[in-house]
Amino acid sequence: MKRVWITRPLPDTVVAAARALEAEIVVRRETLPLTAEELRVALRDFDVVLPTLGDQFSEQVFADVPGPRCRLLANFGVGYNHIDVAAAAAVGVQVTNTPGAVTDATADIGVMLMLMSARRAGEGERMVRRDAWPGWHPTQMLGLHMSGKTVGIVGMGRIGQAIAQRCHFGFGMAVQYFNRSPKELPFAATRVEDLNALAAGVDFLVAAVPGGGATRHIIDAEVLGAMQPHAHLVNISRGDVVDEAALIATLEAGQIGGAGLDVYEHEPAVPDRLQALDNVTLLPHLGTAALEVRTDMGLMAVDNVAAFLADKTLPNPV
Numbered sequence: 001m002k003r004v005w006i007t008r009p010l011p012d013t014v015v016a017a018a019r020a021l022e023a024e025i026v027v028r029r030e031t032l033p034l035t036a037e038e039l040r041v042a043l044r045d046f047d048v049v050l051p052t053l054g055d056q057f058s059e060q061v062f063a064d065v066p067g068p069r070c071r072l073l074a075n076f077g078v079g080y081n082h083i084d085v086a087a088a089a090a091v092g093v094q095v096t097n098t099p100g101a102v103t104d105a106t107a108d109i110g111v112m113l114m115l116m117s118a119r120r121a122g123e124g125e126r127m128v129r130r131d132a133w134p135g136w137h138p139t140q141m142l143g144l145h146m147s148g149k150t151v152g153i154v155g156m157g158r159i160g161q162a163i164a165q166r167c168h169f170g171f172g173m174a175v176q177y178f179n180r181s182p183k184e185l186p187f188a189a190t191r192v193e194d195l196n197a198l199a200a201g202v203d204f205l206v207a208a209v210p211g212g213g214a215t216r217h218i219i220d221a222e223v224l225g226a227m228q229p230h231a232h233l234v235n236i237s238r239g240d241v242v243d244e245a246a247l248i249a250t251l252e253a254g255q256i257g258g259a260g261l262d263v264y265e266h267e268p269a270v271p272d273r274l275q276a277l278d279n280v281t282l283l284p285h286l287g288t289a290a291l292e293v294r295t296d297m298g299l300m301a302v303d304n305v306a307a308f309l310a311d312k313t314l315p316n317p318v
Helices: 012-019 036-045 059-064 085-090 103-118 121-129 158-171 195-201 221-226 244-252 291-309
Strands: 003-006 024-027 048-050 072-074 094-096 150-154 174-178 204-207 232-235 258-261 280-282
Touching: 003 012, 003 036, 012 024, 012 291, 036 059, 048 291, 059 085, 072 291, 085 094, 094 291, 103 121, 103 158, 103 204, 103 232, 103 258, 103 280, 121 280, 150 158, 150 195, 158 174, 158 204, 174 195, 195 221, 221 244, 244 258
Parallel strands: 003 024, 003 048, 048 072, 072 094, 150 174, 150 204, 204 232, 232 258, 258 280
Antiparallel strands: none
C-alpha cells in the first residue's frame, strides 16, 4: 500500500478525505516546517508527501536522496518556491499546487492591509489597548482616504486581478499594473512597463507576484525611493519580494506614508526595528487563514494525491 505523509495538521474534513483514499495516511502533528532530516525521510520513506510553506525541498535535499521512493509532492498552497521543481523533476518527483482556492481570501487581506495602513488602524488599536486615547478630536490620527485613489499592482495574476477588481469596483480607484505581458481585464487598467514609473505614479503599491529568484527584492530601495511621500506599500505575496532592510530604512525615515505586510523575508522572524514602527501594519501570514479556504486548499491537494494513486492525470501540476 502506498504511504502518504501530510506534513502539518490540516482541517478535519481534509484529513478525513485523505483517509478515505486507498493508502496509508500519516499525519505529522508538528506545526513547524520539516527539519533537515525529516525532508530526507519524506523522500526516502513515503510515496506521496503533502508539504506546505516552509518545507524546503531544495536541490541539496533531492541530491541527498538519490532514487527517492517519493513520486509526488502535492503542495498545500499556491506558492511553491520552497520546492526546487527542476531538481524534483530530475529525479522523477512531480509537484502540484492549489491554485484558485486562495485567490479571494488573499485579495481580501490585501485590501484590508491597504485600508489598515492608510487609515492607521493598527496604530489606533494599540492606542486604545494601552488606554492612551484622549478622546475624539478633528485632527486626530488623520490618514489617507482610499476611495478614488490610484493603485499599482505588481503582478497581475489571479490574486493581483482580484485585488484590482475590488479596488476598481469597490473603491472607484484607478488601476495601473506592472506585468510581463498585457492582460485583458473586465475593467479599465493601464499597464506600466517600468516598475519605478509605476511606483512613482500611484497612491498604493501592492506586491502580488509569485516568489522565487526572479522576483526576489523586486521591491528594492530604488522602487521604494520612487514612491510618493504619502503612498503605501502592501505585500501579500512572499516576504523576500520586498527588500526588508530597505523597507525598514524607508519607513524609519518617513519617506512613504506606510506599509502593510502579511509576509516577511525571514518569517516567522520579524525584525525588532520593524515591530517598533507605528507606520507599518504587521499580520502573521493570514492570507488564506479562513476555515473554508484552508479546507478547499486541502481538498484540492488531496484530489491531486487521489489522481496520482489512480494513475490519472494530475489536476494541478506546476
